[in-house]
Amino acid sequence: MCAAIMATKFPEAPKVGMVSLGCPKNLVDSERILTKLRSDGYQMSADYAGADVVLVNTCGFLDSAKEESLEAIGEAIAENGRVIVTGCMGDEADLIRAKFPQVLAVTGAHQYEQVVNAVHDASPPIPNAFVDLVPEGGLKLTPRHYSYLKISEGCNHRCSFCIIPSIRGDLVSRRIDAVLREAEKLVAAGTRELLVISQDTSAYGVDTRHEPRMWKGREVRAHMTDMARELGQLRTLDGRAPWVRLHYVYPYPHVDQVIPLMADGLLTPYLDIPFQHAAPSVLKAMKRPANEAKVLDRIHKWRAICPDITIRSTFVVGFPGETEADFQYLLDWLDEAQLDRVGAFRFEPVEGAAANDLPGAVPEAVKEDRYQRIMEKTAAISAAKLQAKVGRTLPVILDEVGEPDDEDGSIGATARSQADAPEIDGNVFLRDVGEGRQAGDMIDVLIEDADEHDLYGVPL
Secondary structure (H helix, E strand, O other), rough: OOOOOOOOOOOOOOEEEEEOOOOHHHHHHHHHHHHHHHHHHOOOOOOOOOOOOEEEEEEEEHHHHHHHHHHHHHHHHHHHHOOEEHHHHHHHHHHHHHHOOOOOOOOOOOOOOHHHHHHHHOOOOOOOOOOOOOOOOOOOOOOEEEEEEHHHHHHHOOOOOOOOOHHHOEEEOOHHHHHHHHHHHHHHOOOOOOEOOOOHHHHHHHHOOOOOOEOOOEEEEEOOOHHHHHHHOOOOOOOOOOOEEEOOOOOOOHHHHHHHHOOOOOOOOOEEEOEOOOOOOHHHHHHHHHHHHHHHHHHHHHHHHHOOEEEEEEEEEEEOOHHHHHHHHHHHHHHHHHHOOEEEEEOOOOOOOOOOOOOOOOOHHHHHHHHHHHHHHHHHHHHHHHHHOOOOOEEEEEEOOOOOOOOOOOOOOEEEEOOOOOOOOOEEEEEEOOOOOOOEEEEEEEEEEOOOOOOEEEEO
16 A cells, blocks of 8 residues: 655745836846845745735936935835835935834935845745746846846946936946856746847947957957957847847947947947937036037937947936026037937926036026926927838837727838837837737838827838
8 A cells, every 4th residue: 555645835936026217227226136035045926915924125316306206115124014215325324213113124326135135034035945946048027028227336437417427436347258148048938129238338348348258169349349349249149130229329439430330230220329418518517528519420420331320319308507598509409410209307406416506597487498498309309300201111119009990900010120128118019910929029010100109100
């Protein structure tokens, strides 16, 4: 008679919830934190009710972002009660604790070990040697088909409106072989679009004097141009070149060297450059490079080399001391630059920023008026540029595929062209994509229509 075999019942792992706010760099931090917790045996919870502890990764760049972070902390406490705060607002622990004394712990930006230890203290892990807890490449908070690739932390600039260096410190670059190894693994795991991010992508490797490392049998420098060239050699499982998109690029002279790589199809023809303004007096007050005329000349040369290049940027309106003449200078500069994608925000005094002490505060009503005018200007430029694409065939990547329509069974999809970074730019809305398509597919489409920000088309 056989003895009864008792099935081993493993104890249930503690669950962690995550609220991630702010920029893509914060999102990468959240992914790293969750990957480490997953390797320690924790499960992830999709809601407050199922979590043993909730992490709130905060943003502290602007006062409005801080308010959003405080609201998120309050919501997490109300819905769950066991909350750990990390991220950029970690430097304001006294403020957070004064408003929310129930918070279990507060840690700063990219303090991975401290936040993981805080989770261990709040809800100790349960060791289980029989379960493989971490998928290859770690955990992702983005869809499978695109991934953020963080190449450095911190910034050496001291822009008068920014407190990022005081939060995240000076530039610290990752080893080039580590960056390329991570990119290779991401592409092998299904990533079809890499979004390169940092506080200053152009300065990558400056802190290490562009230290070279061996990669694939040859030396490669920790330098933006070398990195871009190597990323251009990657191939997806079906032999395609993944889209490689450069974000937070300061227009240093060596940026000119990556434009031919875009023309040759090794890099996505897209540059995200935070110009912030164009008027020389405002740029000087911001402590930004004041070479707007030379930048215009370079933009024209970039377009001559790579006609399909997309240039996106952000601008601040209502900066202290900005006159109507300065603002008009910016509008005229935008007419000349014809940037493809533009975001703008009204200046906000942020605690700790040097700009707060500058004379010439701009009234809120004037800020709002200038904000509306710059958005009207850039929307008109965008609409004209997108209208010029009607009738063209463009490659797109599918982000979401809908269900068949009840009436005729047609299937729609939301996609992006090479001119569109996820979450911040426009979309390409498709009709009649057919069955069998899924997120991450790269297809060619005919553009049929356009508006101020988006394109509309049909697969070929």
